[in-house]
Amino acid sequence: MRLTAIFIEDEDYEEGGYTINLGGNYFYTIKLGSGFCDVNATENKLFINDFFDKSGTLKNISAIVGGNGSGKTTLIYKIINLLNDNFTTGLTIWEDNEGSYFNKYRWTLPVRPNGVSLSNIIKELGTIYFSPYLDHKSLARGIDISADRYLAEDLNNIDSTFDANSRVVISERLKRGDYKRFINFQKSKFSEGVKTAYGLLDEDLYRVVFTRHKIDATKDGIDFEETPEDFRDYLNKLFLEIRKEYDELNKHVASDEERYELNKSQYKNFILMDVFCLLIKLMERKNMYLQEGHFRNKEEAKIVIQNGLDSYSKLKYWLNNYYYSKGVENPLPNDEVIKIVDFLFGYIDSLRFSKEGNYLNWSSKSLFFDEEDLEELLDLNEKLLIALPKYFIEIEKGSQNIYDSISDLQYFANPEYANRSLSSGETAMLHLYSRLYDFFSRHILNVQTIRKEDYYILFLDEADLAYHPSWKKSYIKTIIDFSVSFFSELDANVQIVFTTHDPLSLSDIPNSNVTYLHKESETRILSFNSVNRPTASFAANVNDLLGHSFFLEDLLIGDFARQKIDEVIEWINKNKDVGLDYNRGEIINIKKIIAQIEEPVLRNKLTEMISEIEVDEVFINDMINKQTKYLQDILKRSK
Known part of the structure; x- marks a missing residue:
């Protein structure tokens, strides 16, 4: 239908x-x-x-x-x-x-x-x-993946997050949002046809920074409101211990190599705090499990938090030894958190200092990855973000079970291209496909937070705006x-x-x-x-389409050039029946105008018309030579 x-x-x-x-x-x-x-x-x-x-x-x-x-x-x-x-x-x-x-x-x-x-x-x-324009339109009903809506979504949590352990810079957040979607799309199976048509980017090196979600805390501890009460003392002490471990790192270094090793330890501490804050923010989102979260062995947990284990071991102990007495027994992303932190810690430990360049940049709080390692990180990151909405109980809507959307929390690893920027055409093309993939991945394919329909109408509002003509030829076929x-x-x-x-x-x-x-x-x-x-x-x-379908009969060439052509046609029509009684100076200028016209069909037609008044062999031969050169140029381009 x-x-x-x-x-x-x-x-x-x-x-x-x-x-x-x-x-x-x-x-x-x-x-x-x-x-x-x-x-x-x-x-x-x-x-x-x-x-x-x-x-x-x-x-x-x-x-x-x-x-x-x-x-x-x-x-x-x-x-x-x-x-x-x-x-x-x-x-x-x-x-x-x-x-x-x-x-x-x-x-x-x-x-x-x-x-x-x-x-x-x-x-x-x-x-x-979908619209590529940033023109402050009102929200479109249904699914809106326009530039306006994605800008709003990318910035919806700038007051409640840090990027690279610093205040969010709006331009950087927007760029990272785009690049993260571009990269995720390019790594997906749905990009194959688009790659074939447009030759999408393959990059040797990627830069990644991490988002930290702000929690209500001071140097003295966390002000909890919605986190399960049985977890609070343990998590508060863990928070203070992560901070303490950073403060106690030996910052007195004697060489660049030693400083690099220090930066590796600092970065691991930052990642641990980033993921810890994400979990706290998730639990603090709304009152769901105040009395329902428990340790399997409460007395053992009290001993663990006081002993000499490092803070990551204590985080893992909590994630491996809690349960909820309501809903799903383990709704937190236990495995997803441990796997991505283990990967990142192992990756950082494997880095070695080099005077030629390093894969950890402390000043920008960045890690660098080649394509293979990035794919593993993105896979772990996606699994973590997918797991977050499942903390809350799914709601039955008709025949579908749907989780609450928590898109403002689904930020952790943020990849971007390390050594290149994109053209306007590449950006326009990737915006369309990456936003479609991103929206449906986050809201239906990976975890369902909206109703899935059996039939969709996709409205593309001048989505081909910045495409090169060679890309526009493939526009419809690639969309199909x-x-x-x-x-x-x-x-x-x-x-x-x-x-x-x-x-x-x-x-x-x-x-x-x-x-x-x-x-x-x-x-x-x-x-x-x-x-x-x-x-x-x-x-x-295409010329017929330009002239008719787009109502541009008067705009195929510049208005001034059109005025001159109109004058030529008017002069020819006025003088074609006067015999030899025409102004010689005027016809010379008319021929000069015709000779300068580059559109071959129009030039040839006007040459034919002026020859009804005067057959000028020199002028006609000049026009033949010009047409011959035009055709020879076509032949050269085809070789």
Whole structure:
């Protein structure tokens, strides 16, 4: 089943609203009047089922195009509001191999079909909105992975965390947030098709810093509120001991080698405090287990916290010897914490000082990893972050069990590229795919914190904005390949609606799947029988698309150049029937203008027109030579 058409009620329109056709067996025209909703259907004889994906995962792709200010983003927001039942009245038309159906949103009028049989259904779906623009839009209903939303999420805990044991620097936090998502996506199985199309980055060295979550504590101890009461004395003493171990490190060094060994011990202490604070912050989040957390042997725990073991051994003792009398017996991420700390401690211990460069930089509180070691760290880090929401009891919502989202806590290891920065095109491309992967990984694939739908509409709002033309040719094909793989893993169907200014992207879409907006048109959305509606898109010539589909007839060249060309055409039309009675100086200048035009089709046409007035062999031979050089350049580029 696929979403084929949408009608949104709007009193400002003569028909009582407007219809958006996304492509299907029929073109739909919907009109309100006389107490009815008339749905008129005209067969689309060129429609091909499963045109974009024979597996059936990707149901359809549609485009919304129009000039600046025509309302593309506004239309997407209205569609999203309707599909999320957000105070918008309308209906949707669905099709499958068996027939056509309508789904009502806040709808009361009886539906009267003409040309097609319609049955009423209730179709649940999810919407996903992506935009690369940072333009302070309001939150889109459903799933919003736009630049605005991710910026807000990346900064939502800057007052309650430190990065690299220092105050959060906003620009660095945003960069690390992007790079962490980029790297995680590139390491995933879903990146293969994108790598093939765009040649994603392979880096030899990565820099990692760690996030510390602030807890309510002073030099005298922790002010607990929600942590289980039986743990408090033990954890307070452990907190003070971690601090003490750092203070007691011998900071008197005689060489660079000794300083490096000191920095290794300091860094291990920082990591231990980082993970300790994460666990305290998790327990302090809300009142769940005040009386339910216990040590298996309370008397033994009192002895352990007082003896001469190091603080990490005491942390492990707690994690290996507690239980909860409510819910899951061991809801804390015991194994995940121990495994990642063991890995990091072992990695730091293995580092050796080198005058040429080191994998621990104390001044920036950074560790450096090659690709193989980074993959192991990222795997351990992901398992730790996935385990955090499971501390709280899952809630049954319908047929699905869902945990509370704690995305502000899911920060620990933060990787970035050590030796390079990304181009705007690379960043734009990775934003799209990495955010899709990141959101669904954190909220559905790894641990479920939101409802999973069986059908998604993915709205891409000018996602190809910063792509190089060679990448734009692959834009739709790569989205198709990724979507089929990714949403198959989700066990869901997907449909894509995108806006674009680019003819290369539009050339992959059948014309019946394109909604054209024209701000000068009365209805704004051009109907299929409108004389202003372009008739070509799929596999069409890019110049034709630029000239028609994007309403840029007057903007293919600069306004001044267009003015000069208009003057040439006007002069030729004015003088073509006057015989030899024309101004010689003027025709010389006209030829000079024609000779400077680089667009070959236009230049050749004007040469033909001026030759109807005067056949100038020298001028014509010059134009032949120019055209020959143009073709020779094409031949050279093809070799």
